[in-house]
Amino acid sequence: MIGSVSAQKNAYTVRGYCALCTAHCATITTVENGRVVRLDPDTDHPNGGVICLKGKAAPELLYHPDRLNYPLKRTRPKSDPDPGWQRISWDQALDDIAERLLAIRERYGARAVALAKGTRSGTSVDDAERWLGRFLSAFGSPNWVSTTHVCNWHKDTGFSYTFGVNLPTPDLARSNAFLLWGHNPSFTSLILAHDIVAAKTRGMKVVAVDPRRVGIPGQADILLQIRPGADGALALALIHSLIEEGWYDAAFVREWTNGPFLLHQKTGAALTERDLTPSGSTNRYVVWDERSELPAIYDPASGAFDRENVRPALFVKKALQSQEGEIPCQTAFQSLAELAARYAPERSEAITWVAASKVWKAAHLLAHNRPVSMYMWNGVGQHTNATQTSRAIAALYALLGDIDRPGGNVVFPKAPVNDVSGKDFLAKEMAAQRIGRAEKPLGPPAKPGNCAAYDLFTAVLEGRPYPVKALLNFGSNTVMSTGDSRRAREAFRSLEFAVATELFMTPTAELCDYVLPATSFLEMANLTTAFEHRPQGKAHLQYRPAVVAPLAERRSDSWIIFELAKRLGLGDRFWEGNVEASYAYELAPTGLTLERLKESPGGITVPVKPRYQKYSETDEKDFPRGFATSCKKVELYSHLFAAHGYPPLPDYEEPAMSPFSRPELSAEYPLVLTNAKFTTFIHSQQRALPSLRKSSPEPTAELHPETAARYGIKNEEWIIVESPKGSIRVRAHVTDRIIPGVVCCQHGWWQGCSDLKLAGYNPYSEQGANPSILIGSDLRDPVSGSLPHRSYLCRVRPAG
Numbered sequence: 001m002i003g004s005v006s007a008q009k010n011a012y013t014v015r016g017y018c019a020l021c022t023a024h025c026a027t028i029t030t031v032e033n034g035r036v037v038r039l040d041p042d043t044d045h046p047n048g049g050v051i052c053l054k055g056k057a058a059p060e061l062l063y064h065p066d067r068l069n070y071p072l073k074r075t076r077p078k079s080d081p082d083p084g085w086q087r088i089s090w091d092q093a094l095d096d097i098a099e100r101l102l103a104i105r106e107r108y109g110a111r112a113v114a115l116a117k118g119t120r121s122g123t124s125v126d127d128a129e130r131w132l133g134r135f136l137s138a139f140g141s142p143n144w145v146s147t148t149h150v151c152n153w154h155k156d157t158g159f160s161y162t163f164g165v166n167l168p169t170p171d172l173a174r175s176n177a178f179l180l181w182g183h184n185p186s187f188t189s190l191i192l193a194h195d196i197v198a199a200k201t202r203g204m205k206v207v208a209v210d211p212r213r214v215g216i217p218g219q220a221d222i223l224l225q226i227r228p229g230a231d232g233a234l235a236l237a238l239i240h241s242l243i244e245e246g247w248y249d250a251a252f253v254r255e256w257t258n259g260p261f262l263l264h265q266k267t268g269a270a271l272t273e274r275d276l277t278p279s280g281s282t283n284r285y286v287v288w289d290e291r292s293e294l295p296a297i298y299d300p301a302s303g304a305f306d307r308e309n310v311r312p313a314l315f316v317k318k319a320l321q322s323q324e325g326e327i328p329c330q331t332a333f334q335s336l337a338e339l340a341a342r343y344a345p346e347r348s349e350a351i352t353w354v355a356a357s358k359v360w361k362a363a364h365l366l367a368h369n370r371p372v373s374m375y376m377w378n379g380v381g382q383h384t385n386a387t388q389t390s391r392a393i394a395a396l397y398a399l400l401g402d403i404d405r406p407g408g409n410v411v412f413p414k415a416p417v418n419d420v421s422g423k424d425f426l427a428k429e430m431a432a433q434r435i436g437r438a439e440k441p442l443g444p445p446a447k448p449g450n451c452a453a454y455d456l457f458t459a460v461l462e463g464r465p466y467p468v469k470a471l472l473n474f475g476s477n478t479v480m481s482t483g484d485s486r487r488a489r490e491a492f493r494s495l496e497f498a499v500a501t502e503l504f505m506t507p508t509a510e511l512c513d514y515v516l517p518a519t520s521f522l523e524m525a526n527l528t529t530a531f532e533h534r535p536q537g538k539a540h541l542q543y544r545p546a547v548v549a550p551l552a553e554r555r556s557d558s559w560i561i562f563e564l565a566k567r568l569g570l571g572d573r574f575w576e577g578n579v580e581a582s583y584a585y586e587l588a589p590t591g592l593t594l595e596r597l598k599e600s601p602g603g604i605t606v607p608v609k610p611r612y613q614k615y616s617e618t619d620e621k622d623f624p625r626g627f628a629t630s631c632k633k634v635e636l637y638s639h640l641f642a643a644h645g646y647p648p649l650p651d652y653e654e655p656a657m658s659p660f661s662r663p664e665l666s667a668e669y670p671l672v673l674t675n676a677k678f679t680t681f682i683h684s685q686q687r688a689l690p691s692l693r694k695s696s697p698e699p700t701a702e703l704h705p706e707t708a709a710r711y712g713i714k715n716e717e718w719i720i721v722e723s724p725k726g727s728i729r730v731r732a733h734v735t736d737r738i739i740p741g742v743v744c745c746q747h748g749w750w751q752g753c754s755d756l757k758l759a760g761y762n763p764y765s766e767q768g769a770n771p772s773i774l775i776g777s778d779l780r781d782p783v784s785g786s787l788p789h790r791s792y793l794c795r796v797r798p799a800g
Contacts, residue, residue: 182379
């Protein structure tokens, strides 16, 4: 009996958690006569109480007849429509793969091998992600391909360029107001949706920003239905409202942000001590002291001024004397206020499509119902202006002053565990060669260390910046998750060697040389050392046993990585293939043994006490701890952005393909193309599962009734959605829940559902439904490299 916590004759239940997405909802799985029959929410768990439709359909995923069951080897060229798949043994597959990888490393160097992983936000690869990173670093390659540039990067790393930390957890139980921007947890993270609704029931107010009135945004006290891609202008409009009315937390802004730092009015650069005196430091900044009416020097090393009782001015324009004459300057906060004033609600409503009165009301609600917590995700991140939008939203949140306060977004403590990422295995010189890093020095290739697929394709097809010859894919349907699926196909066909570890024969797996059958999460064990979406889950550890043994010859991603590492001579860094020994190593600092955790099926919460406003604590030298930024302050003005030639204030720039930036194209393609996830599927997965496909049998595009009427579109008829790049064929869904002038598609359509006699969709064809062929990958955010999946131009017509 595997991991049972209660059992009856021929039946047992197993406590665990769903690994289909990052929410990790706690589950109780029922097995009858050796077969998994259902998953229910585990209510006696810090991350329990809910489970979505996808999680409930996990038994269908486990037993689906189209699942991959055996290792396969291609016997015909990639140009041949028949790959000639040959079933082989695991030993042969792993031996062959190891031999090919070693030969490529010997001939071209380790960097010629890349590894692509599925997103931890929406695939079960999260179970093995730490081992994938460790494997690649131990092998010696810096080229870890992910989708973070169009996923979580802007809410995490992008946010950290303001606060020095990824977006912390919203403390919803203590929040009086909540700002939800570009995310619909009702469809994608039921844990968060549940907790928002619970907080709203007790009186918490909600402001949501979304072009669609669905899920939590549909229940918001104020919904700002924005033109996709204009989010940065809206954030600045809200900033203006707070500053203009004095609704911001002036004490926090004065003491804990770099808003008081003086900027050179002509150059926009931060004024340093060196600007005032030749012997001064370039790393110490200047403020204007309201008490003495003199400049004062701030030292980031100590987090203090050069004298006591300094009261930095927030609004001031002064001409300071230097040896080279007068320097006209003003505070960074004054500069932010002037920038935001250009997008005052009355001025920006033509850009954002949000009525000025609603913007003022939203600002008032947030300012007068503190503490405020917030959350944002893909709706912010999939645009060519995504990074500065993320910075503008972060600046807005900084003005409210609730970061790390009870009821705000709080960095909650986690259980102390050993880091197994293996980042120290990779030499810094090699990390600096990561593909895309030269073009995006502050983007994902630098932090956290991931490549974009389109940069990988350039390396494969053009040898820039150097050739990549091999690609390992773990749960990464790269063809479907990139901005140009046709170029992806070309690159895969040009690779010398490619391997896919997958559940199904995806469009990506079809282009590989070896395909390895992965287990679903019900067939594999894992250790989790934190549940990220709730404060009470942060310090909860759980060993999740396999509910049933792997079917056929399926193997877990972790087992595959450990076995392949041994064959590559890396066994000493992978506990000689013993996965459970690695779990024990992770747990060691907690004082818990793996055996103890196994004996506690629902997991164990390590007792840790949360601390708030940690930035105000002092260090061992009695200096203020501050924030983990270069100046120890919340950076409304980004010194790092300034140093790399990016606008240091969160300026707004139109999406590269919008009615305002491309008016000549807009005349021909007058509608805004966007996309959104929906509750039935996760990315390009689950469309083969009949219980889910019944609810969403065909790909759709949402249009407002006014838009549909203008172009002769009828509800549920097949239509063509066309952009300057190409076209797709989908069913019209005419609904007033989306704003006029916008067309909303969904990505991920390729898989058929044989039980319902529903065919699949060609991801490369204009008769298919893959919106990635509508946008390409040539237009990108200059910092992150994000692509305009959610703000492009298109037109629609009946398919005829």
